[in-house]
Amino acid sequence: MIKIDENGFYGDFGGAYIPEMLYPNIEELRENYEQIMASEAFKEEFDRLLKDYVGRPTPLFFAERLSKEYGAKIYLKREDLCHTGAHKINNTIGQIILAKKLNKKRIIAETGAGQHGVATATVCALMGMECTVYMGAIDMERQKPNVERMRILGATVVPANSGSKTLKDATNEAMRQWINNPVDTHYIIGSVVGPHPYPEMVARFQSVISAEIKTQLLEKEGKDSPDIVVACVGGGSNAAGAFFHYYNDEKVRLIAVEAAGLGVSSGKSAATTQLGKPGILHGSKTLLMQTEDGQVVEPHSISAGLDYPGIGPVHAHLFASGRGEFLAVEDEDAMKAGIELSRLEGIIPAIESAHALSALNQLKFKASDIIVINLSGRGDKDLETYIKWGNY
Amino acid sequence: MNRIDELFKNKDGNILSIYFTAGFPKLDDTIRIMEAIEEAGADIIEIGIPYSDPVADGPTIQDSNNVALNNGMTLKLLFTQLEGLRSKLNIPVVLMGYLNPIVQYGMEAFCKKCQEVGVDGVIIPDLPMQQYTDAYKELFDTYNLRNTFLISPQTSEERIREIDSKTDGFIYMVSSASITGAKKEVSPEQIAYFERVRDMGLKNPRLIGFGISDKASFTTASTYSHGAIIGSAFINVVREAKSLKEEIKTYIKGVIS
Ligand SMILES: Cc1ncc(COP(=O)(O)O)c(C=O)c1O
Numbered sequence: 067m068i069k070i071d072e073n074g075f076y077g078d079f080g081g082a083y084i085p086e087m088l089y090p091n092i093e094e095l096r097e098n099y100e101q102i103m104a105s106e107a108f109k110e111e112f113d114r115l116l117k118d119y120v121g122r123p124t125p126l127f128f129a130e131r132l133s134k135e136y137g138a139k140i141y142l143k144r145e146d147l148c149h150t151g152a153h154k155i156n157n158t159i160g161q162i163i164l165a166k167k168l169n170k171k172r173i174i175a176e177t178g179a180g181q182h183g184v185a186t187a188t189v190c191a192l193m194g195m196e197c198t199v200y201m202g203a204i205d206m207e208r209q210k211p212n213v214e215r216m217r218i219l220g221a222t223v224v225p226a227n228s229g230s231k232t233l234k235d236a237t238n239e240a241m242r243q244w245i246n247n248p249v250d251t252h253y254i255i256g257s258v259v260g261p262h263p264y265p266e267m268v269a270r271f272q273s274v275i276s277a278e279i280k281t282q283l284l285e286k287e288g289k290d291s292p293d294i295v296v297a298c299v300g301g302g303s304n305a306a307g308a309f310f311h312y313y314n315d316e317k318v319r320l321i322a323v324e325a326a327g328l329g330v331s332s333g334k335s336a337a338t339t340q341l342g343k344p345g346i347l348h349g350s351k352t353l354l355m356q357t358e359d360g361q362v363v364e365p366h367s368i369s370a371g372l373d374y375p376g377i378g379p380v381h382a383h384l385f386a387s388g389r390g391e392f393l394a395v396e397d398e399d400a401m402k403a404g405i406e407l408s409r410l411e412g413i414i415p416a417i418e419s420a421h422a423l424s425a426l427n428q429l430k431f432k433a434s435d436i437i438v439i440n441l442s443g444r445g446d447k448d449l450e451t452y453i454k455w456g457n458y
Numbered sequence: 459m460n461r462i463d464e465l466f467k468n469k470d471g472n473i474l475s476i477y478f479t480a481g482f483p484k485l486d487d488t489i490r491i492m493e494a495i496e497e498a499g500a501d502i503i504e505i506g507i508p509y510s511d512p513v514a515d516g517p518t519i520q521d522s523n524n525v526a527l528n529n530g531m532t533l534k535l536l537f538t539q540l541e542g543l544r545s546k547l548n549i550p551v552v553l554m555g556y557l558n559p560i561v562q563y564g565m566e567a568f569c570k571k572c573q574e575v576g577v578d579g580v581i582i583p584d585l586p587m588q589q590y591t592d593a594y595k596e597l598f599d600t601y602n603l604r605n606t607f608l609i610s611p612q613t614s615e616e617r618i619r620e621i622d623s624k625t626d627g628f629i630y631m632v633s634s635a636s637i638t639g640a641k642k643e644v645s646p647e648q649i650a651y652f653e654r655v656r657d658m659g660l661k662n663p664r665l666i667g668f669g670i671s672d673k674a675s676f677t678t679a680s681t682y683s684h685g686a687i688i689g690s691a692f693i694n695v696v697r698e699a700k701s702l703k704e705e706i707k708t709y710i711k712g713v714i715s
Pocket of ligand 1: 302442
């Protein structure tokens with residue numbers, strides 16, 4: 067793992083840039099999360115729910131036909147097989163247990179594509195807690211089935227009508243509602259973003275991904291580290307989880323794949339490390355797509371889960387320090403990679419995860435290399451996008 | 459002498475601070491609005507630097523930020539509009555803005571420019587106290603700028619005392635656990651909080667903001683503090699105004715009369 071300093075910084079990035087009204091909430095969390103997460107009671111409940119409810123460990127699948135196609139040994143970490151269809155639930159399980167231990171009565175969350183919203187609504191139903199999910203009005207229109215999934219699960223979905231009416235605005239709205247309800251409410255952030263301690267806490271909940279990869283790879287290959295780990299990055303939670311136990315193992319190449327949208331220089335992109343500069347959004351200092359005047363720029367990606375103008379501070383640090391390699395994949399190439407995996411392995415991936423798959427076309431590697439691709443989610447939620455795209 | 463210091467030296471209550479968003483409703487309304495506020499008899503002007511993601515603000519100020527940005531307002535342009543300010547106005551001026559646009563402008567360049575045009579203080583809601591004291595306090599002192607921190611009903615006594623020791627100018631008391639926005643009445647819980655802070659014997663004067671909208675709420679707030687800040691309610695006046703100057707004056711006079 068990567069160490070944060072006492073103020074929650076990964077190198078130059080991170081921290082807690084929050085209005086004073088949020089200070090007590092963040093302070094309560096910061097003072098308690100480590101102790102709660104280290105307690106036997108927490109670990110027992112977390113491990114049990116991950117196993118019996120989420121369905122962990124998720125398989126590490128040797129993708130034989132894909133391996134042949136690309137000339138390397140490719141494994142897929144099957145987060146798509148998690149309950150609700152993506153890695154997001156690893157984090158919501160962790161945070162809902164934490165919220166209960168903090169005696170919170172209500173949960174709020176933001177969501178973009180709806181995956182994190184569904185994962186939050188799911189654990190709230192499981193625990194019998196009231197749940198409100200903020201979602202950009204435009205995203206609600208784009209992701210109707212997920213809106214209804216949340217409602218079926220008993221959550222209230224509230225449109226965020228400010229700004230660009232997408233994920234960043236939903237996050238703003240959730241933060242505002244947390245300011246308005248500081249005592250009885252816990253905010254479940256959906257990625258390794260937000261003020262300290264969220265990025266570090268979410269990374270730890272997701273770290274189960276690389277913990278399992280190590281055990282599974284040892285079984286299959288006789289060694290616990292691959293040559294390359296690949297993951298897509300929106301905010302960066304699935305990547306943080308897949309990289310977590312390999313940060314300090316310098317032999318393992320860590321490949322983070324961002325969404326290039328219609329092309330990095332097209333003006334319609336979400337490739338934050340290429341287009342962003344250091345800035346402050348949603349409580350942390352990170353790389354941020356912004357105008358010269360410091361206004362946050364609206365990103366674009368065909369995949370709603372990667373459509374975010376920043377990245378988690380841990381990834382900004384990976385980028386700045388050179389420890390991570392950052393690639394960008396365009397909409398069209400991601401769609402092709404999604405179809406390719408469907409045809410070669412019988413797995414329809416989420417379009418976010420398809421970005422990670424498409425990195426195989428850009429990466430240089432040896433035939434003997436072992437590559438683990440984190441398949442963060444399944445494509446059910448994206449059927450409409452696949453259908454609209456149509457080239458299959 | 460800093461105009462904020464001077465104000466609090468000469469006036470110990472019923473201080474009215476008016477917030478508006480630069481570039482709203484029209485790009486070049488800034489000076490016109492400021493003149494009207496001073497002429498009407500308010501004591502401090504808070505100019506909001508518009509931002510795409512104002513996390514501590516309710517719908518009214520979110521909307522004024524949006525309109526201002528669409529009109530083309532930037533921090534650079536605001537400073538240009540404020541050039542020559544001090545040949546026209548004497549009222550203390552505070553810039554209120556989120557951290558990112560200021561950091562992109564450059565904190566030192568920002569402080570320097572504030573002093574040049576005659577800005578007296580700054581409120582940056584998402585600048586943490588620690589960060590301020592570690593990285594920026596010296597700059598603020600060099601350029602004779604007052605920095606104002608916020609406190610809320612949830613802020614612990616210990617932290618209020620720490621904030622008091624690191625603030626010079628005034629403390630911004632957020633009236634309830636909420637984002638900005640005009641509200642109806644002041645509740646008994648709020649009164650208890652106002653009294654609690656009043657009785658702490660802080661070195662800095664306190665202004666109460668968020669949800670103050672008219673004579674009644676201004677008077678109540680002023681009973682427990684040195685005065686109050688009106689934002690959203692003023693934005694609503696400005697948005698609807700047919701004759702900007704006249705209606706601003708009528709509104710402010712109605713609050714302080
Ligand atoms: C399947 C899937 N993968 C990836 C992401 C991106 O999030 P993160 O970068 O936090 O893993 C999302 C977000 O909705 C998702 O649904």
